Amino acid sequence: MNFRLIAFDSLGVRSMATVVETSNLKVFIDPSVALAPRRYGLPPHEKEMERMRELAKEIEEEAMDSDVIIVTHYHYDHFDLGRKISLSIYKDKDVLIKHPRENINRSQKVERAPLFLKSIEGLPRRLEFADGREFKYGPTTIKFSKAVPHGTNTRLGYVVEVLIESEGERFLFSSDVEGPSLEEQANFIVEADPHIVVIDGPMTYMLGFRYSADSLNRSIENVSRILDLPSLDLLVMDHHLCRELAFRERLHPISNRFKTAAEASGKANNLLEARRRELYGR
16 A cells, blocks of 8 residues: 655645555545635745645646545535636546535535535546445445544534555544544544554644643544554644644654654655745745
8 A cells, every 4th residue: 555645734735635545446535735815914925826736736637547536524625626626636536525414514514515516516437425434445445434523623514534444554544633632533543553644633823722722632642542553654643733833842742753744755844834924024
């Protein structure tokens, strides 16, 4: 099993776009990319815009060649309506998606999910709601968690976590769990005992505002449980975590036990959003 971390916050954009290839299947999880509309009171810098264009092109190229596309929820850094990435990526694919009507918040249920379904109508060869289900493709199995909260409560809706297993290897993708700080988010990961885990880390850049110290402490406890799993070879933690420069300082005592997506890909961290003031010379 091989995987590629295509676009992540440590690579300069808001995204968790990930490719997993087994002996018989190529799966693209959340083929999209976005930028914070405002950060420090500033709009995206041109360097961020350029990076987004570069990674959108790479996402499109990889997704065109995929067999299965997964959408874990309906936030624009996880799915696209054809504005940055061609909708033709969904043509003749199996498309496995978060249920568009159940366990979902209002904005996703009445606006984003219906728009997405309408935009890809007639393109997939197969479209399935994935929550809590399992799909077999020869030696490869794709298993989804039941819907779990996006972060520490349900205000931002729900996501599905993804386990891909093939020939004894297990890859786990958490989607937007912001930690994970909730047991229902962490338990799916722990019970899977994966070899590779890609997690949306704690939302430390909002600590004391939309993210509490208690949530951070529970996240550290749950990530420690994951780090101690017998089969674990690599833990990648990124996305919400990589929206501030000092993210590792927040995560004692696990700060040196994980890699960002950039580091796991052999690249330097490129936290453009966190550096927006610097990019504008402020």
